[in-house]
Amino acid sequence: MDNYSNDNTARRYKANVSILGTTQIHLRNPYIIAWWSVSFPGFGHLLLSKYIRGYLLLTWEVVINLKAHVNLAMIYSFQGNIPMAKEVLDTRWLLIYIPVYIFAIWDSYRTTVDLNNVYILTEREDHKINSFSIGALEINYLDKRNPFLAALWSLFMPGLGQLYIHRIVTAFVVIIWSIVFFYYSHMLEGVSLLFLGEIERATNVLNPEWLLMFPSLYGFAIVDAYMNTVENNKLYEKEQRRFLKEQYQGRTFRILKGKKLL
Numbered sequence: 001m002d003n004y005s006n007d008n009t010a011r012r013y014k015a016n017v018s019i020l021g022t023t024q025i026h027l028r029n030p031y032i033i034a035w036w037s038v039s040f041p042g043f044g045h046l047l048l049s050k051y052i053r054g055y056l057l058l059t060w061e062v063v064i065n066l067k068a069h070v071n072l073a074m075i076y077s078f079q080g081n082i083p084m085a086k087e088v089l090d091t092r093w094l095l096i097y098i099p100v101y102i103f104a105i106w107d108s109y110r111t112t113v114d115l116n117n118v119y120i121l122t123e124r125e126d127h128k129i130n131s132f133s134i135g136a137l138e139i140n141y142l143d144k145r146n147p148f149l150a151a152l153w154s155l156f157m158p159g160l161g162q163l164y165i166h167r168i169v170t171a172f173v174v175i176i177w178s179i180v181f182f183y184y185s186h187m188l189e190g191v192s193l194l195f196l197g198e199i200e201r202a203t204n205v206l207n208p209e210w211l212l213m214f215p216s217l218y219g220f221a222i223v224d225a226y227m228n229t230v231e232n233n234k235l236y237e238k239e240q241r242r243f244l245k246e247q248y249q250g251r252t253f254r255i256l257k258g259k260k261l262l
Contacts (some may be wrong), residue, residue, distance in 0.1 A: 001131040010127035012118055015235055016129050019138035021167045023049045025119045026231045036223075040216035041101055044108030044171060048115060048223055055173055057104050062177070062213070064100070071212040085246035125209040131239045140166050142236040147229035154221040161225025163239035165232060174221055181217060185210035 006013060028048070037044030037252035042058030045051075065071060069088045076085035131142040145165055154161030159175035162168075182188055186205045191200035 001134050002130040004128060004130040006127075006130070010125055011130060012122045012125060013127060014119065015129045016120040017133050017140055017142060019133050019135040019140050020169055021140065022142065022165075022228075022232055024231060024235055025049075025115055025122060027116055027119055028112050030109045030116070033112045034105050036220065037105045040213070040220065041104035043216065043220040043224075044104065045111070046220070047227070048108065048111055049086045050111060051169060053107075057100070057245075058173070058177070060100055061104075064093055066209060067211075068097050069209070070094070070097065071209045074212065074262035075208050105196040128242065129239065131236075138168070142232065142239055144231050144236055145225045145231045147233070150225035150229040151222045154225045155218070157203070158217050161221060162228075165225060165229050167224075167228065170224070174217070178217060181210055181213055185214065187211060187214065229239070 002017070014026075015022065017118075033044045033047055035044075036047060037057075039056070041061040042054045042056070045054035045057060048054075068090050073085040073089045076082070076088065133140045150161040150164050153164050157175070158178045159171045159173075162171035162174060186206045190206045191204040193199075193205060
């Protein structure tokens with residue numbers, strides 16, 4: 001049940017509040033979105049709320065990256081061991097990895113430019129949206145939350161920041177992949193050994209191919225949680241302003257610019 005049901009009379013809608021989360025269109029920097037696709041294909045699309053495409057590209061990146069040994073080759077190249085980097089790469093997988101990688105960057109940039117134009121049109125149309133949704137399994141509503149707290153929870157565990165701002169599906173996917181990365185990278189095992197002072201064992205137990213995926217995952221979880229909290233707060237303020245104006249502001253009210261009221 002929603003507190004407002006769209007009648008599809010608007011050409012475009014700026015947001016939708018459902019029991020699975022709040023999806024909205026807002027202005028974004030296309031270069032920043034493209035950079036996140038460079039960092040990890042799929043993350044740029046998830047920042048745009050293009051969930052299905054983002055999840056497919058995210059899964060593709062993990063599977064094909066591991067099959068082609070891209071991360072392992074990067075580690076050898078960072079160490080200056082270029083011949084070994086060439087040796088570990090599997091060209092059978094690499095040649096299908098490259099086109100999809102380039103597509104993810106190009107498509108996220110193109111989609112960002114398109115959605116920015118759509119946002120400008122939705123702002124001009126300024127159609128009403130629902131702000132409260134309740135179902136048998138969940139409740140979601142627009143309210144103000146702390147963006148720094150959302151980023152902090154994502155720092156503790158990727159996905160918790162998304163749960164804090166009620167991005168249920170994204171939170172589920174990020175948490176599941178985080179568990180997979182933690183398990184196969186042996187990161188927590190390495191941290192435990194490091195606290196015990198066994199630095200050599202802590203280093204040897206790590207799986208570098210899986211470990212190298214963590215910086216992008218953590219960065220995305222923090223940025224996504226912080227950015228969407230800020231934008232949800234803006235959306236809440238706009239919806240609240242509209243409600244107060246419709247319910248309490250007189251029809252004859254006019255703001256007199258340049259004149260002082262005594």
